[in-house]
Structures are given as C-alpha cells and as structure tokens.
Amino acid sequence: xxxxxxxxxxxxxxxxxxxxxxxxxxxxxxxxxxxxxxxxxxxxxxxxxxxxxxxxxxxxxxxxxxxxxxxxxxxxxxxxxxxxxxxxxxxxxxxxxxxxxxxxxxxxxxxxxxxxxxxxxxxxxxxxxxxxxxxxxxxxxxxxxxxxxxxxxxxxxx
Numbered sequence: 001x002x003x004x005x006x007x008x009x010x011x012x013x014x015x016x017x018x019x020x021x022x023x024x025x026x027x028x029x030x031x032x033x034x035x036x037x038x039x040x041x042x043x044x045x046x047x048x049x050x051x052x053x054x055x056x057x058x059x060x061x062x063x064x065x066x067x068x069x070x071x072x073x074x075x076x077x078x079x080x081x082x083x084x085x086x087x088x089x090x091x092x093x094x095x096x097x098x099x100x101x102x103x104x105x106x107x108x109x110x111x112x113x114x115x116x117x118x119x120x121x122x123x124x125x126x127x128x129x130x131x132x133x134x135x136x137x138x139x140x141x142x143x144x145x146x147x148x149x150x151x152x153x154x155x156x157x158x
Contacts, residue, residue, distance in 0.1 A: 005053050007090075009097040012048035012064065014041060019061040020050070027080035030142035040066050040077075047101065051094040053085075062090035065098045074102035074154070076112035079121070091124055099128065099154070108155050113147035115140060125150050 012020060017038060024031045040046040051063040062085050066078040076098065081091040102110060113136060114121045122132075130150040139147035 007051060007053050007062075007093060008059070009049055009051050009094060012041065012050050014038070016050060016061065020048070020064055023061060023064065023080050023082050024078075026083050030140060032078060037066070043068075045069055047098075049094055049097050049101070051090045051097070053090070062088075063094045065094045067098055067102070069102060069105050069107060072106060072108045074098070074107045074110040076110065079112075087120075091121075092128075095124065095128055099152075103154060108153070110152040110154055112150050113139060114150060116146040116148050122148060122150070128152065 017034065020037060021031075021034055024037065037048070040048055045068050046066065047069070048064060048066045050061055052059040053062050054060075061082065063079070063081040065076060068075040068077060076095075079091060079095060099110065110130070112125065112130070114125065116135075130152045132148055133151045134149035136147040136149060138144040
C-alpha cells in the first residue's frame with residue numbers, strides 16, 4: 001500500500017500523453033493507440049484521471065483511469081498501473097477518485113469489463129463493491145479472451 005508518500009490525483013492534459021502511453025504500452029498486450037487516448041481528452045463525456053507520486057525528481061505518474069459518464073452511468077474503459085509499482089495502492093487510489101467523481105455527477109451505476117485472467121484487477125474491483133454481472137465471450141481482439149462484466153450500484157455505499 002501507499003505509505004509515507006505524497007500522492008495526488010488530477011485530470012490528464014495533453015502534456016501527460018507520453019507518460020500515459022508509456023504505462024499503457026507496458027501494462028497491456030493490446031494497448032490503446034496514441035490517437036485513441038488523445039481523442040478521450042476531446043470528448044465532453046470522457047475523463048482521464050492520473051494518480052501521481054511525488055519522488056525526488058518530481059511528480060511521477062503511477063496509474064490512470066479513462067472513463068465515460070453517460071446519463072447517470074459511469075463506464076470505466078481503461079485502468080492501468082505502472083508495472084514497477086503494482087500492488088502499492090495506486091490503482092485503488094485512481095479508482096476511488098473515479099468513483100468519487102462519478103458520485104458528484106449523480107451517477108447511480110458503474111460498469112467495466114476486465115480480462116477473465118486478470119484476477120488481481122477483479123479483486124481490486126470486487127473490494128470496491130463491483131460484482132460480476134456477465135461475461136463477454138472472446139471479447140478481446142488480440143487473443144479472444146473473455147471479458148468479465150462487472151457492475152457497481154452507486155446508490156448504496158461501497
């Protein structure tokens with residue numbers, strides 16, 4: 001977990017694109033393209049939150065979340081953590097901020113898909129109150145792995 005560290009969460013800007021793409025490339029076997037991430041910064045319904053840690057050389061990106069707010073629903077599209085700092089709580093911190101932001105926008109439901117093999121992420125989402133509600137067979141293009149669909153009722157405390 002994050003201990004004795006100064007951490008902040010903020011919205012992404014274009015200047016953050018290289019750092020976000022570096023994590024995206026290392027975190028996923030089928031990463032989003034630069035154009036895809038960049039486009040999320042131009043959509044009114046899309047938000048990208050960054051979780052950063054203050055180091056001896058300044059603020060360092062540790063995790064990010066890309067999500068959409070559609071009507072009263074939160075759709076989490078992409079969450080990634082720097083592989084060098086996984087299991088230290090940065091993914092949880094950015095997801096906590098994502099859910100908090102969605103609640104301020106009066107969202108009542110949250111949804112996401114996660115690879116069936118990504119047990120660690122499923123554990124994180126489960127600890128935040130998400131539950132499995134479905135399965136999308138052969139969802140991922142690179143290897144046709146199934147996606148577990150998870151949902152959170154945001155009207156109830158997590």
